[in-house]
Amino acid sequence: MTFSRAEYAARLEGVRAAMAEAELDALVVADPSNMHWLTGYDGWSFYVPQAAIVTGAGEPLLWLRPMDAPGAYLTAWIGRESVLTYSEELIQNPPRHAFDSLAADLAAHGLAAGRIGVEMDNYYFSAAAFEALKRGLPEARFADATGLVNWRRIVKSPAEIALMRKAGEITASMHRAVREGMAEGRPKHELVAEVQRAAVLGAPGAFGDYAAIQPIAPSGVEASASHITWNDRPMARGEATYFEISGCHRRYHCPVSRTYHLGEPPSILRRAEAAVIRALEDAMAAAKPGALCEDVAREVYASLARAGFEKASRTGYSIGLSYPPDWGERTMSLRIGDRTELKENMCLHLMPGLWTPEWGVAITESFVVTPQGGERLADIPQEIFVAA
Amino acid sequence: MTFSRAEYAARLEGVRAAMAEAELDALVVADPSNMHWLTGYDGWSFYVPQAAIVTGAGEPLLWLRPMDAPGAYLTAWIGRESVLTYSEELIQNPPRHAFDSLAADLAAHGLAAGRIGVEMDNYYFSAAAFEALKRGLPEARFADATGLVNWRRIVKSPAEIALMRKAGEITASMHRAVREGMAEGRPKHELVAEVQRAAVLGAPGAFGDYAAIQPIAPSGVEASASHITWNDRPMARGEATYFEISGCHRRYHCPVSRTYHLGEPPSILRRAEAAVIRALEDAMAAAKPGALCEDVAREVYASLARAGFEKASRTGYSIGLSYPPDWGERTMSLRIGDRTELKENMCLHLMPGLWTPEWGVAITESFVVTPQGGERLADIPQEIFVAA
Numbered sequence: 001m002t003f004s005r006a007e008y009a010a011r012l013e014g015v016r017a018a019m020a021e022a023e024l025d026a027l028v029v030a031d032p033s034n035m036h037w038l039t040g041y042d043g044w045s046f047y048v049p050q051a052a053i054v055t056g057a058g059e060p061l062l063w064l065r066p067m068d069a070p071g072a073y074l075t076a077w078i079g080r081e082s083v084l085t086y087s088e089e090l091i092q093n094p095p096r097h098a099f100d101s102l103a104a105d106l107a108a109h110g111l112a113a114g115r116i117g118v119e120m121d122n123y124y125f126s127a128a129a130f131e132a133l134k135r136g137l138p139e140a141r142f143a144d145a146t147g148l149v150n151w152r153r154i155v156k157s158p159a160e161i162a163l164m165r166k167a168g169e170i171t172a173s174m175h176r177a178v179r180e181g182m183a184e185g186r187p188k189h190e191l192v193a194e195v196q197r198a199a200v201l202g203a204p205g206a207f208g209d210y211a212a213i214q215p216i217a218p219s220g221v222e223a224s225a226s227h228i229t230w231n232d233r234p235m236a237r238g239e240a241t242y243f244e245i246s247g248c249h250r251r252y253h254c255p256v257s258r259t260y261h262l263g264e265p266p267s268i269l270r271r272a273e274a275a276v277i278r279a280l281e282d283a284m285a286a287a288k289p290g291a292l293c294e295d296v297a298r299e300v301y302a303s304l305a306r307a308g309f310e311k312a313s314r315t316g317y318s319i320g321l322s323y324p325p326d327w328g329e330r331t332m333s334l335r336i337g338d339r340t341e342l343k344e345n346m347c348l349h350l351m352p353g354l355w356t357p358e359w360g361v362a363i364t365e366s367f368v369v370t371p372q373g374g375e376r377l378a379d380i381p382q383e384i385f386v387a388a
Numbered sequence: 389m390t391f392s393r394a395e396y397a398a399r400l401e402g403v404r405a406a407m408a409e410a411e412l413d414a415l416v417v418a419d420p421s422n423m424h425w426l427t428g429y430d431g432w433s434f435y436v437p438q439a440a441i442v443t444g445a446g447e448p449l450l451w452l453r454p455m456d457a458p459g460a461y462l463t464a465w466i467g468r469e470s471v472l473t474y475s476e477e478l479i480q481n482p483p484r485h486a487f488d489s490l491a492a493d494l495a496a497h498g499l500a501a502g503r504i505g506v507e508m509d510n511y512y513f514s515a516a517a518f519e520a521l522k523r524g525l526p527e528a529r530f531a532d533a534t535g536l537v538n539w540r541r542i543v544k545s546p547a548e549i550a551l552m553r554k555a556g557e558i559t560a561s562m563h564r565a566v567r568e569g570m571a572e573g574r575p576k577h578e579l580v581a582e583v584q585r586a587a588v589l590g591a592p593g594a595f596g597d598y599a600a601i602q603p604i605a606p607s608g609v610e611a612s613a614s615h616i617t618w619n620d621r622p623m624a625r626g627e628a629t630y631f632e633i634s635g636c637h638r639r640y641h642c643p644v645s646r647t648y649h650l651g652e653p654p655s656i657l658r659r660a661e662a663a664v665i666r667a668l669e670d671a672m673a674a675a676k677p678g679a680l681c682e683d684v685a686r687e688v689y690a691s692l693a694r695a696g697f698e699k700a701s702r703t704g705y706s707i708g709l710s711y712p713p714d715w716g717e718r719t720m721s722l723r724i725g726d727r728t729e730l731k732e733n734m735c736l737h738l739m740p741g742l743w744t745p746e747w748g749v750a751i752t753e754s755f756v757v758t759p760q761g762g763e764r765l766a767d768i769p770q771e772i773f774v775a776a
Contacts, residue, residue, distance in 0.1 A: 047714035071613035121516035128509035193588035200581035207577035207620035225459035232595035326435035
């Protein structure tokens with residue numbers, strides 16, 4: 001088990017407190033990150049219906065495809081009797097839906113007329129899943145509990161911070177692979193291959209896991225696009241490439257972006273680089289307990305404005321445990337209007353990047369909130385790396 | 389562009405025919421695989437709301453987060469005027485939802501009272517997204533169009549088959565990395581690192597892309613679990629490990645599982661190996677145009693039964709273009725009750741694997757349907773590989 005029994009018990013207790021506040025009899029957790037955080041269950045099984053169910057007492061239940069029950073026995077702390085399965089016949093076999101079976105299981109647990117929280121806005125709770133639950137439990141009342149568990153995750157435990165620092169060591173190793181491998185004329189996928197190798201080799205004492213987002217690595221004009229991955233085009237002199245990548249250890253992430261350039265960058269990139277690095281410093285200095293998320297965002301915007309650059313969009317978000325397709329925690333954001341108060345041991349990915357139709361500079365940091373301000377979770381040179 | 393204009397036009401025409409049959413005025417396509425197949429759009433942006441919209445005439449529209457529009461300009465064949473965006477403010481900012489904005493856009497396109505198809509059972513169409521559409525378009529009628537586009541994709545074009553063969557070459561290279569790297573006492577993640585490197589290095593003339601499922605690689609007792617990924621445990625003499633992995637080229641996949649063993653396998657594994665390899669042969673021989681999916685499944689079950697093994701669960705599925713979290717196409721399955729008729733150039737992943745609580749043997753093939761039966765898309769030795 002990755003965490004102690006006591007830590008899992010505390011998590012469950014906190015979720016139950018939030019459920020009580022929302023007047024929920026049960027919570028259906030379809031987000032695999034939340035499932036893992038509550039039970040320890042790990043496996044690439046989230047492409048089929050599955051959920052954790054929290055009721056008012058006892059262990060959480062895991063509700064899985066039959067062939068995934070053995071994976072739960074191996075990875076989750078709950079007892080075998082807490083693992084429920086549905087019929088294999090329900091896999092990708094419309095008009096039947098696996099959530100028809102979950103509805104029956106919930107009714108069998110006395111929840112037919114209960115008030116049930118569901119994560120309405122999650123990749124793993126489709127519109128059809130909700131329709132099946134409503135059809136199968138006509139007497140139940142459903143409440144939107146999107147983010148209920150996620151918001152319980154925002155302050156990390158010491159054990160979680162330790163995993164995130166390990167992920168940060170892996171991220172550093174991945175960026176080292178970029179620095180060592182970038183060369184004029186080299187097809188970019190050959191470089192990404194070395195980055196992926198470093199991602200899994202990991203760091204001393206920490207094997208690398210798959211990240212929830214695969215490498216984002218646009219070059220040249222592609223760098224105006226935010227989420228281009230990679231291709232086989234040879235890297236060219238005069239082109240910037242940015243790598244937005246994260247190491248992952250036991251599902252915890254530490255994303256960090258850096259900008260690379262073949263040959264000396266033009267002066268506008270150097271000006272943007274200085275402005276972004278300064279904005280990182282200014283924002284992290286302000287990221288102390290008691291500051292609001294929007295305060296930190298304002299530091300970014302003001303710092304960039306002093307250097308003559310304008311930015312108004314979201315400039316960061318909470319990070320931690322995650323599964324594909326997003327390594328963000330989907331709770332607080334660094335932007336105007338987010339008045340979440342920072343607390344010690346929250347972790348955020350700070351992104352004061354600048355993009356224009358012609359160029360982009362991405363230099364970001366993942367940090368943990370400390371009484372002295374934001375402390376970097378990975379130690380990676382910030383400057384644009386100039387490859388010969 | 390990966391495909392010709394004519395191929396994209398034919399795809400669109402086919403989807404419009406299916407829409408007409410379902411009496412749809414518009415189709416909202418939130419599945420990134422379907423979006424890519426229709427428009428060519430590629431990027432790791434599916435963790436935020438996005439869709440392609442097909443109406444009765446004209447190009448498909450792409451509806452994206454503002455920062456992803458440049459990626460569409462670079463990768464999609466549609467004109468810039470066909471790319472719509474929503475406000476960045478709507479990103480992860482409840483109670484507002486990006487699909488509120490899509491509802492307004494659909495209304496502006498004359499669809500306020502239209503009959504609109506939505507992919508009800510898709511990772512990227514959450515219950516909240518559907519609620520937002522219904523709220524914003526109270527006069528519209530919604531129809532479940534899950535799989536409408538997917539079913540148009542089941543017969544591959546020659547250009548698609550060529551990409552899948554390239555993906556198969558990459559899969560072969562990944563399995564070669566396993567054979568070359570497996571050694572007693574080696575932490576498994578070190579071996580997976582080499583597999584991931586091979587995945588991206590690709591094959592001659594075909595760079596490797598990220599696969600929609602990351603390596604499944606359980607060892608020993610873990611092999612009783614179907615979807616365990618990897619960890620840092622040293623590989624041990626007497627243990628079986630199976631690798632379920634796929635190369636990916638331009639989003640096309642060719643998954644193949646093989647079983648590896650450190651030291652000579654016990655006789656039960658050898659018996660299972662022979663049975664599974666025979667079942668592959670028997671099923672592929674039957675996979676000719678005109679056969680039904682359930683016919684092929686019956687061949688698997690009957691062949692295994694002749695060798696004394698019982699299997700009744702789904703034993704394969706359609707494959708092709710995909711994004712995380714699933715490389716299956718989510719159309720036909722090889723199981724009793726699926727009466728889809730096979731046609732030339734359909735592609736399936738055939739999985740006659742055997743699992744018990746004590747051991748598992750996974751030997752699978754991805755194949756294309758030809759008049760002579762199933763033809764393997766990757767050339768990889770089938771036998772259990774015995775590492776010294």
